[in-house]
Amino acid sequence: xxxxxxxxxxxxANQIAAGEVILRPSSIVKExxxxxxxxxxxxxxxxxxxxxxxxxxxxxxxxxxxxxxxELAFERHSTSKIRVxxxxxxxxxxxxxxxxxxxxxxxxxxxxxxxxxxxKLAKSIIIKGNNVQKNEFRVAPVGTSISVKNLFYNVPARRxxxxxxxxxxxxxxxxxxxxAIVNCNINFSFHKDDNELFDLKKSNLRKRISSIFGxxxxxxxxxxxxxxxxxxxxxxIIKPSGARKSRGQQFFFVNNRFIRSSFLNHAVNSSxxxxxxxxxxxxxxxxxxxxxxxxxxxxxxxxNEVKFEDxxxxxxxxxxxxxxxxxxxxVSPSLDFERDSSMDIPYYLKDKTPSSPKIxxxxxxxxxxxNSSDSVIAVNTKNNFHQIELESDNDQQELYFSETDxxxxxxxxxxxxxxxxxxxxxxxxxxxxxxxxxxxxxxxFFLGLLSNKKSSGxxxxxxxxxxxxxxxxxxxxxNKAIYESIGFEFHEIKSKTIKVLSIPEILSNDKIEDxxxxxxxxxxxxxxxxxxxxxxxxxxxxxSMAIPNGKILNIEEQQELLASLFACKENQVSPxxxxxxxxxxxxxxxxxxx
Ligand code: ADP
Ligand code: MG
Numbered sequence: 001x002x003x004x005x006x007x008x009x010x011x012x013a014n015q016i017a018a019g020e021v022i023l024r025p026s027s028i029v030k031e032x033x034x035x036x037x038x039x040x041x042x043x044x045x046x047x048x049x050x051x052x053x054x055x056x057x058x059x060x061x062x063x064x065x066x067x068x069x070x071e072l073a074f075e076r077h078s079t080s081k082i083r084v085x086x087x088x089x090x091x092x093x094x095x096x097x098x099x100x101x102x103x104x105x106x107x108x109x110x111x112x113x114x115x116x117x118x119x120k121l122a123k124s125i126i127i128k129g130n131n132v133q134k135n136e137f138r139v140a141p142v143g144t145s146i147s148v149k150n151l152f153y154n155v156p157a158r159r160x161x162x163x164x165x166x167x168x169x170x171x172x173x174x175x176x177x178x179x180a181i182v183n184c185n186i187n188f189s190f191h192k193d194d195n196e197l198f199d200l201k202k203s204n205l206r207k208r209i210s211s212i213f214g215x216x217x218x219x220x221x222x223x224x225x226x227x228x229x230x231x232x233x234x235x236x237i238i239k240p241s242g243a244r245k246s247r248g249q250q251f252f253f254v255n256n257r258f259i260r261s262s263f264l265n266h267a268v269n270s271s272x273x274x275x276x277x278x279x280x281x282x283x284x285x286x287x288x289x290x291x292x293x294x295x296x297x298x299x300x301x302x303x304n305e306v307k308f309e310d311x312x313x314x315x316x317x318x319x320x321x322x323x324x325x326x327x328x329x330x331v332s333p334s335l336d337f338e339r340d341s342s343m344d345i346p347y348y349l350k351d352k353t354p355s356s357p358k359i360x361x362x363x364x365x366x367x368x369x370x371n372s373s374d375s376v377i378a379v380n381t382k383n384n385f386h387q388i389e390l391e392s393d394n395d396q397q398e399l400y401f402s403e404t405d406x407x408x409x410x411x412x413x414x415x416x417x418x419x420x421x422x423x424x425x426x427x428x429x430x431x432x433x434x435x436x437x438x439x440x441x442x443x444x445f446f447l448g449l450l451s452n453k454k455s456s457g458x459x460x461x462x463x464x465x466x467x468x469x470x471x472x473x474x475x476x477x478x479n480k481a482i483y484e485s486i487g488f489e490f491h492e493i494k495s496k497t498i499k500v501l502s503i504p505e506i507l508s509n510d511k512i513e514d515x516x517x518x519x520x521x522x523x524x525x526x527x528x529x530x531x532x533x534x535x536x537x538x539x540x541x542x543x544s545m546a547i548p549n550g551k552i553l554n555i556e557e558q559q560e561l562l563a564s565l566f567a568c569k570e571n572q573v574s575p576x577x578x579x580x581x582x583x584x585x586x587x588x589x590x591x592x593x594x
Pocket of ligand 1: 031035036039060062063064065073074079099100101102144
């Protein structure tokens with residue numbers, strides 16, 4: 001039987017809309033701050049509790065909402081920003097869909113207090129489940145304050161989907177900084193559970209960027225400037241020497257709004273071509289102003305993507321503008337790849353071997369012994385005794401090393417092109433990427449330290465001071481316990497500066513400062529989302545410390561590296577999921593040359 005078609009009740013329609021607009025606490029932060037910006041505010045304060053799960057509150061000193069409109073503002077498709085359809089093409093404000101407040105009110109408790117300049121009193125309303133519960137006049141400053149409590153109280157599935165406090169906090173900091181960067185003419189403050197995270201005074205773009213990402217950036221920002229009839233380009237790129245291994249410092253703002261764009265990103269990458277080595281990503285804070293009629297900002301409900309009418313021209317203009325900036329500031333000649341900290345880390349394995357579990361093993365066993373009757377390699381792991389058949393002409397054979405105490409001196413190996421280690425096992429010819437192999441060894445080593453919980457570090461003769469930006473402080477304090485459990489010891493001078501007293505023994509003392517900077521500064525890394533902090537830190541340390549490709553290794557170093565790799569729990573893929581080695585079995589070779 002066909003049911004009668006009915007209109008969805010208003011609160012259900014709102015909840016559906018909320019599903020598109022409000023994904024997590026950071027979406028509320030974005031919508032409320034955008035409304036405050038649109039209201040012409042010069043001061044905006046953000047307050048959150050429990051990473052926004054219990055409270056997100058935004059207070060502004062903007063235009064305020066008229067007494068008779070405040071309830072209307074929470075109704076669906078209510079907006080003061082569009083009157084006729086044609087206006088859609090002229091939008092300069094952040095919001096215009098009139099969906100945010102109604103969506104928010106459908107999945108949380110909301111309290112709004114607002115007063116216009118010419119009113120003596122503010123009007124305050126409380127909304128629960130889209131119903132106005134309380135409506136009164138009260139004394140309050142000019143402007144608007146909106147508190148959003150108990151997010152998703154009525155949608156448990158959505159509430160359960162929220163991530164840990166630290167992940168949700170990162171999303172909030174992201175939204176906040178995107179809005180704060182480009183609205184540098186506005187004072188912003190941000191309090192989390194009564195602690196001040198940011199207090200950003202009105203300034204210019206350059207200072208705003210460095211007050212968020214650290215003063216170190218001040219010297220690294222190169223201005224970008226171009227004006228054509230199609231687009232006006234401004235902002236800054238980070239000199240190649242300041243490029244990072246993460247993509248945490250890549251921002252495009254189109255008409256004052258943060259957007260993601262792979263094609264614009266491609267244009268930037270191509271203008272940096274030849275200036276950055278593989279692992280590094282250009283940093284940029286680029287603003288594009290363009291006639292709103294020539295873009296479509298509405299292709300994505302959360303409005304992070306735009307479609308340009310004339311993509312090709314914008315690509316070309318952006319690329320040549322950046323090349324020009326890079327040229328004018330003569331950043332290319334001062335490029336010094338040798339300054340890459342990871343290049344200078346001495347190969348620690350020379351003196352120290354990570355402590356792998358000691359296991360008893362038949363010392364006369366030699367995996368490389370040329371003995372064709374030996375079709376079984378015995379591998380003795382901690383508790384179990386495995387016998388792994390390596391049938392040399394089975395295509396499906398699995399290449400398998402385990403926690404074997406190979407005597408490194410028995411390993412036959414040579415280095416090819418200063419980056420591959422070539423060896424032979426019974427399974428065939430194995431070619432190993434030295435950088436990825438070492439990343440794997442270090443990664444498992446640090447994970448091991450973490451699971452032991454306690455490892456003593458080595459005291460530094462001269463403690464190293466590191467100045468942290470706001471962003472770095474947040475990351476640092478979040479991970480401090482993990483750093484300590486792998487052997488770091490800190491003395492906090494002020495919350496902004498830390499003194500490193502001890503470092504994990506494995507870290508070399510040489511160039512340690514670069515390594516620590518790499519670890520503690522600007523290390524927002526989004527590819528890492530979803531991993532535990534201990535895992536992320538182990539990966540980051542492994543990546544920074546691993547011997548680079550291109551480094552000549554002597555025979556003992558090659559043997560030690562292979563022995564350590566064979567002792568790893570996993571030896572096929574790097575911590576970043578890239579293949580470490582390839583194996584040519586006899587059938588592979590037969591196909592090629594017999
Ligand atoms: P939109 O921003 O898309 O217009 P919202 O649901 O976010 O829709 O807001 C609805 C309306 O409420 C806005 O158009 C604006 O008139 C009013 N409003 C919301 N927040 C504020 C604020 N902080 N100050 C002044 N007016 C506001
Ligand atoms: Mg809005």
